[in-house]
Amino acid sequence: MLRHRLAIVLVTALAPAVWGTTYLVTTELLPPHRPLLAAVIRCLPAGLLLIALTRRLPQGSWWWRSLVLGALNIGAFQALLFIAAYRLPGGIAATVGAVGPLITAGLSAAVLGDRLTLRTVLSGIAGVAGVSLLVLRADARLDAVGVAAALGGAVVMAAGVVLSKRWASPAPLLATTGWQLTAGGLLLVPVTLLSEGAPPTHYTAANLLGYAYLCLIGAAFTYALWFRGIQALSPTSVSFLALLSPVVATGIGWLALGQDLSPLQALGALVVLGSLVVAQTRRPGAAGSSTPAARPASAPPVRERA
Known part of the structure; x- marks a missing residue:
């Protein structure tokens, strides 16, 4: 059981490790100043591809549930991330976003009845501290709208993770993933046109390669893994894994782009990884997580203590 959970x-x-490569792909392969276009091309074709492969459309309440989950996990999150990235230094945006696991833990306690433990809170605080050491700069300046957008992104992502756990889809995983990617991508289209205008008419081979990577690997593949994790683990456990993205992004910047890595940044990475390990471990005898659909009707809800 322990080995299965570890796997x-x-x-x-x-x-999130693959998502950490997004900065490198965006800066090295994609057209400049088009982050929302990248989000649309990343999500919408991937969603349509998964729907075509599974040949499943939502039924009944899953039409509006897919729209809500797609907005939270994809559309609204990407839009708020875009606003935060443009109005804040990357370090502040990442540090504010690192409160996501704490927000997820609180929402899980309120919505799912999961137990909020001191270990989870301390691990969440350590994660925020580690990310701040990793990416925050002393000369970074705050912007109220940018901070609000970054915090809003953390909130909608947490809500998306918790609701994805609460609403167990009867459809195959790839179909559900396709619905959300499609819904989120469609919601991003008007925002992209209003913010960035019409897309470019010419693309280089590098542009196409970058978009293909983001679509097939950075969306279709990774979101299927992400939603599979939400099905099997507690929302809090999954949300802590998102802290891997700034660690991977910093490591790639150091290895591939020749960016400096200070001792404080290295310490921050170790603190983040430590918080991840602590958040994923459970006390002996703690109950595991199960999806709502898998529980007998007469059985009480099983709570995972993250």
Whole structure:
């Protein structure tokens, strides 16, 4: 059982680790100043591809549930991330976003009845501290709108994770993933046109390669892993794994782009990884997580103590 859970955690962790490569791909391969266009091309074709492969459309309440989840996990999150990235230094945006696991833990306690433990709170605080050491700069300046957008992004992501756990889809994983990517991508289209105007008419081979990577690997593959992790683990456990993204992004910047890595940044990475390990461990005898659909009707809800 322990080995099975560890395997699920490691596989789920691949998603935020891959998302950590987005900065490198965006800066090195994609057209400049088009982050929302990249989000649309990343999500919408990936969603349509998964729907075509599974040949499943939502039924009944899953039409509006897919829209809500797609907005939270994809559309609204990407839009708020875009606003935060443009109005804040990257370090502040990442540090504010690192409160996501704490918000997820609170929402899980309120919505799912999960137990909010001191260990989870302390791990969340350590994660924020580690990310701040990793990416925050002393000369960074605050912007109220940017901070609000970054915090809003953390809130909608946490809400998306918790609701994805609460609403167990009867459809296959790839179909559900496709619905959310499609809904989120469609919601981003008008925002992209209003913010960035019409897309470019010419693309280089590098542009196409970058978009293909973001679409197939950075969306279709990784979001399937992410939602699979939400099915098998507690929302809090999954949300802590998102802290891997700034660690991977910093590591790639150091290895591939020749960016400096100070001792404080290295310490921050170790603190983040430590918080992840603590958040994923459970006391002996703690109950595991199960999806609502898998529980007998007469059985009480099983709570995972993250």
